[in-house]
Amino acid sequence: MSRWRCRLYRTRLVDYSEGRLSSAEKQPVERHLARCPECTEDLLVLREIPATLRMLAAPDPGEAFWLHQRQEIARAVRQLSEQDSPAQARWRLTGAFSWPWRAAFAAAAIAVTLTLYHFARVPLASRTRSDSTAPAALDNGALVMLHEYTQTLAPDGGELDFDHPDQEAWLAALPFGDLVSSSSLPGAPEPAQLEDSEWETIGVLVGGFA
């Protein structure tokens, strides 16, 4: 089984190892496990290593330390509260944040929002390769793009339209992050080769459709 496909199951495998999947959610994972010795081994490790680690005792420097530290914190808090209580500090902060400042802040927030909105609308084809090699695993940017991808190919949340004219451009530009290891998508199957359960996994990941 291609490790590329296995990446689709990583998050589900973690949930599966902790027994947090419903029986319906388990089925595609179990089908994959039946064909994939690597993921079966990963599952074993995901169960064994945490169980072993849970046997490690919490570091405990002793009751004298805990008591001393609480006293130190209480002393610092007392000094702070004699200067200013948290409520007073909040009031002062709120008071300092007067209307001219609020207006300036609102204008800045609108400018930032418009900039982000504009960036989000830049055609995918014009995005640089570095966008698609973003190392973050399933970060917000990747999730947004994945969601847009599924929305484009299945705008009504129905079946994916693999003949969509923009499909190739999407696949080339998608920053799959952890789902796909690099911009050249080594070993990545064609969309038509993905099984329903795998599309379902992608869909669940991006919140596009269940």
Next chain:
Amino acid sequence: MDDTRLIRGALAGRREDFDVLVERYQKPLYAFVYRSVRDHAETADIVQMTFIQTYTHLGQFAGRSSFRTWLYQIALNQVRAAHRGRQRHEHVTLDEVPEAHLHEARMAAGAHGGRPAADSGPGSSGWIELLERLIAHLPLRQRSVLTLRIFNDLPFRDIAQTIGISENSAKVNYHHAVTRLRQWIRREES
């Protein structure tokens, strides 16, 4: 009394309510920080500073996350600052093999002649020390996710909020951390 009431009390000037919060979270916070910095004095400083900062900014706690998540966020920022200061262990890639670190861990765990000692099997003190040191060599994000999940029992949703990543990314980091530990342990066993 739940955290929200205690926070309200502290904001109203009842310092003893904040003391309860300190007592409630002191030990789990210490455990989380210690597994990141592995130094008692530094951990003690970070925990103390975390609570002082928490009190100072209590008025800004908006309740969008749980108090526990917010507290861990503040602690994690302190840990990150400490790591930036020390400039170490930050650039270990997934496939990088920490042979030197393993050797160091092996020796510290009581191994002899570069091989695991007879009492270094699972459950032994040497084995526990080795695991603790291997965890400390994980990249900070993976270590944080692993520690918060296994030792602090936080749900992935809260871990994601604490670290500032998506829930799925937290799970992927957890998967990486566990499988990487497995790789290192296997290397150690062989």
